[in-house]
Amino acid sequence: xxxxxxxxxxxxxxxxxxxxxxxxxxxxxxxxxxxxxxxxxxxxxxxxxxxxxxxxxxxxxxxxxxxxxxxxxxxxxxxxxxxxxxxxxxxxxxxxx
Numbered sequence: 001x002x003x004x005x006x007x008x009x010x011x012x013x014x015x016x017x018x019x020x021x022x023x024x025x026x027x028x029x030x031x032x033x034x035x036x037x038x039x040x041x042x043x044x045x046x047x048x049x050x051x052x053x054x055x056x057x058x059x060x061x062x063x064x065x066x067x068x069x070x071x072x073x074x075x076x077x078x079x080x081x082x083x084x085x086x087x088x089x090x091x092x093x094x095x096x097x
Contacts, residue, residue: 015050016041016061023084026067030082033075034059040083 019041020026038058045052053061062078063070071079 015045015052016058017065018048018050019044020062020065020081024081025084025087026081027087028067028080030087031071031073031077031079032082032086033073033077035075037062037078037081037083 023040023044038055041058042052044050052058062068062081065081068078068080071077
């Protein structure tokens, strides 16, 4: 098995990493509540016919991803990650309305 095939296989099995890559943006200035992030992950997994990891494993995997850190802002959440649909537009000169 070549390295490319091995990497693709691991990525296929790692639903959390795939979810982060497809549905999230990683920025140091953003924050997302844990329940909102997990609910979006479950919707993504079922929509893509993928088997989600359990909630504890999901939070553990999110918390160990580079650039993402546990942060509380009234409720438990993660700093450094936002759902793509909720993230501020990062293009120069753009503003969300």
